[in-house]
Amino acid sequence: MTDSPFASYLEMVERVGALLALPENDRKPLRAPKRSIIVTLPVEMDDGRVETFTGYRVQYDTVRGPGKGGIRYHPDVTLEEVKALAAWMSVKCAVVDVPFGGAKGGIAVDPSRLSRRELERLTRRYTAEIFDIIGPDRDIPAPDVGTDPQIMAWVMDTISMKRGYVEPGTVTGKPVALGGSRGREEATARGLLYAVRAAFRVLGLTLEGARVAIQGFGNVGANTARLLHAAGARVIALSDVRGGVYAPEGLDPEAAMRHARQTGSVVDLPGTRPISNAQLLALECDLLVPAALGGQLTAENAPAVRARVIAEGANGPTTPEADAILRRRGVFIVPDILANAGGVVVSYFEWVQDRYGYFWKEEVVRERLAEKMQQAFHDVLAMAERYRVDMRTAAYALGVERIVEARRLRGLYA
Numbered sequence: 001m002t003d004s005p006f007a008s009y010l011e012m013v014e015r016v017g018a019l020l021a022l023p024e025n026d027r028k029p030l031r032a033p034k035r036s037i038i039v040t041l042p043v044e045m046d047d048g049r050v051e052t053f054t055g056y057r058v059q060y061d062t063v064r065g066p067g068k069g070g071i072r073y074h075p076d077v078t079l080e081e082v083k084a085l086a087a088w089m090s091v092k093c094a095v096v097d098v099p100f101g102g103a104k105g106g107i108a109v110d111p112s113r114l115s116r117r118e119l120e121r122l123t124r125r126y127t128a129e130i131f132d133i134i135g136p137d138r139d140i141p142a143p144d145v146g147t148d149p150q151i152m153a154w155v156m157d158t159i160s161m162k163r164g165y166v167e168p169g170t171v172t173g174k175p176v177a178l179g180g181s182r183g184r185e186e187a188t189a190r191g192l193l194y195a196v197r198a199a200f201r202v203l204g205l206t207l208e209g210a211r212v213a214i215q216g217f218g219n220v221g222a223n224t225a226r227l228l229h230a231a232g233a234r235v236i237a238l239s240d241v242r243g244g245v246y247a248p249e250g251l252d253p254e255a256a257m258r259h260a261r262q263t264g265s266v267v268d269l270p271g272t273r274p275i276s277n278a279q280l281l282a283l284e285c286d287l288l289v290p291a292a293l294g295g296q297l298t299a300e301n302a303p304a305v306r307a308r309v310i311a312e313g314a315n316g317p318t319t320p321e322a323d324a325i326l327r328r329r330g331v332f333i334v335p336d337i338l339a340n341a342g343g344v345v346v347s348y349f350e351w352v353q354d355r356y357g358y359f360w361k362e363e364v365v366r367e368r369l370a371e372k373m374q375q376a377f378h379d380v381l382a383m384a385e386r387y388r389v390d391m392r393t394a395a396y397a398l399g400v401e402r403i404v405e406a407r408r409l410r411g412l413y414a
């Protein structure tokens, strides 16, 4: 066993390959991406120096539709990581049954060290370099760690200028004024809320008053805190890269958002005690939401986890070893490819709206998101019951089964 995210994907493919009794011919195409590209991006910095950055785009499996997946700006981005994230996207899109394959992109950069103008030049150069392989029928990027709606607007503008016409459906997570979908920004968190509600119902737990700890306070973490609080849960701990805060009686996520906007972090939020990220993961709580980066729950810290339920907001927050420990200890895990799929579901809605040029009200988005998440949760639960496996194995089995079915129907070209 290994902590490499791609190795953990391959391990899951083999596990569900055996479970579903898939012949080798069905498993083989799942083991490698359709296409990976590496691009070098020279960018003029504000002081006149030229810096070069490395960017990636991986299209993993596209048998069910065009590639779909975020763009990550983070110093640790590597081809290996992007490949794993693209592979997970392929299975995730199949689990929530949206007509996309999986893809992912990224640039090895710390965006907080760049000015807005530098970030714009970097984004436009990256988009120009992957221009030929993205588009509404090929591969549709979206935000991920370190990227936001403004960056998606620059991607959309670069593509549109090069094509010579406005092409909003080339990227999702755009500002609403440019053809973004209402409800996209909070979609991952809202989808997670719906998945958690379904899980709590099945487990006979109630969300009202449930104690929640959330690691990561970006798009996913902050919106999750806000929505769970509004749903009656008690958010007792939050954290970001600088550290965490703890309030056993519960804290106000809106106040934490204001504090983070002013100071750049949740640390020192009035009315709370300081706590480290490691302490947060070990808090006694009803629900733990890792919503930062991958590989946070490991063989070392999993034995200390005292949560009843874990809903994975981040991609790959739990290593396979930690997963096995948590399962043995009876923690109910709503896996990433289900728990955080609300983002790609509303990205799908955005792509649909862009393609027919008719935009939905926020209530319509929410209603359809709820329907998709509940359906996916119950499809995964049915798999778990049928094969007597945990929710992660069941989600992979469902996604892989759908991908394999599509490939069998299409056949192999040439």
Ligand code: NAD
Residues within 6 Å of the ligand: 143, 144, 145, 146, 147, 188, 215, 216, 217, 218, 219, 220, 221, 239, 240, 241, 242, 277, 291, 292, 293, 294, 313, 314, 315, 340, 341, 343, 344
């Ligand atoms: P973001 O950049 O908005 O926020 C990331 C947060 O994590 C920040 O608060 C940052 O301070 C914190 N963080 C970073 N390193 C940390 C560390 N070592 N310990 C604790 N906190 C740390 O990113 P996001 O869009 O919220 O994405 C978070 C996770 O959710 C990622 O794994 C991403 O792939 C996944 N995800 C995001 C979306 C989406 O729609 N944005 C969809 C599905 C999955």
